[in-house]
Amino acid sequence: MAISDDYLEYPRRRHGMDHERYDWSVLPRRAKVTWPGGARIALWVVTALEWFPLDMKGQPFKPPGALITAYPDLRHYTLRDYGNRVGIFRVMQALDRHGIRASTAINAAVAARYPALVGECTARGWEILGHGLDMDHLQYEGLPVAEEKALIAKSLATLQEVSGQRVRGWLSPARSESRATPDLIAEAGLDYLCDWANDDMPYPFRAGGRTIHAMPHSPDLDDFAILVNNHHGEDEFRDQLVDQFDALYAEAATQGGRIMAISLHPWIIGQPYRIGALESALAHFAKRPGVWPATGAEILDAWLAQRTDQGAATA
């Protein structure tokens, strides 16, 4: 149980981060961003369309929403699948009403199994995000890089074939990455990654010998986090979305455009008793001028178009 002396040595104790992926940067000291139409808030809704296989192994850990009981866990399997059959359509109606197009992260298995669902998304002009094969194929250190590379390639090929879209963004299942993940994502030609939770705005990210970008997909304004993990009620879910929006809206008045990101799992928020909480929050946003509903790719493009210091530390 002894502690070796090199435990008190710190080779990466230096200015900035302890790795090379991105530069240290202070949010309120960055150049202000203006969204199209002078909007204060870019509203970015990300829905996850997931498939948890009935025989899932949960390696190297169980992702959020994983099946729970001994095989066959029909109750949780089907409750998750409820999102793809029913819940998503309530979410679509709620978003359609306000002209909101989501970015939807889709397990390739969902696209292959339910191409009609992908068609509903693309018909609405939604953006398709890569989201792995299914919720039982996590990317993690220990998975051979060649396997991870093949997993990413297969996921993207399936999504592109079914949706007809060139996929530009990636959300790893459970936001789990290996050391190689960002490089593989960059090498696959993608533009942005949604796994890192350290910012409220896009920022440059070094991967695969070039610069891609991290997008601020929310870990907290998330129906799983609030309703399932924290056991908060629907009204509290609404309050937290409203409070997030109001704070960002006020901040944008002095600090430039902000992004309101919401992460939704239709098997959770799409329940009849819950959908009203989302609708009520969206109605609150709609009362304010200067809200630009957009996909992740549109937000990133608008952000990139104004940047002159890409890749530079702005602290």
Next chain:
Amino acid sequence: MKRDPGLYDYLPYTRRPKIEWPGGARVAFWVAPNIEFYELEPPKNPSRTAWPRPVPDVLGYSYRDYGNRTGFWRMLEAMDRCGVRGSVSLNVAVCDHHPEVIEACAKRDWEFYSHGTYNTRYVFNMREDQERSLIQDSIDTIRKHTGQKLDGWLAPALTYTDRTLELVAEMGLSYICDLFHDDQPGPVKTSKGRLASIPYSLEMNDVIAYNVNLVSPRHYGEILRRQFDRLYVEGAESGTVMCIPLHPYLVGWPYRIKAFADALRYITGHDKVWLATGREIARHFIEHYYDAFATAAQPVGEAP
């Protein structure tokens, strides 16, 4: 291993020398932001794994990094608006990684005390010379970057050895935040120095509220107000201490900041509240009450 930490004697809440805070305040109120750095790939420790997921735990790491890039600056603004100085519980490596954060605190005359070097380096099982060198690193780094003398200690990630508080006292610190046994300061029994325990509440800590008890932001605001209200009433009898320990990666989220800012405005809107730092509370207590508390306390009996 001991059965009793042996760090304090028994002194019932209602039978103590009366504490009078400066200006006749009822509550000594302090805010203790934990400014931390968690390493992406820390060395392995035999007693504790740094990250719940396999390394690299991208979600865990980036979630905490949010505090320095983003959350800290919102927290700072909320505290500025109420004229509250922070007492920073500092992973001292932040002086090297993010001097911009340190500068913002120093400019406001905040106190810096130590929370170890990194929040991913644990003290369990260290040899005495290793632990001394860890404490010395904090003393030296805080002096070098801020000019301040290090007075307080909150163990990194709340990890200790049996000798931690003894060493902290011997090396010239005057207070610790690691004991949760009281709402008033108290003497810590060490062979050298005069070390005070200053209340630093786990209950008011945003990590416990948000990550352990899973409360909603608005309820957290309510918890802070209720805690204050009761300590304010009791402080009319004898001065109490209220601490709000914070983590910018939690409290600094847009959806949480208002609840904290409103509670802070509520608390600082009262008279007879001493807006203090940890060091100031410790100094006042040690100067006026340390001996009286030590004398009034009863030795702890042997457990059967």
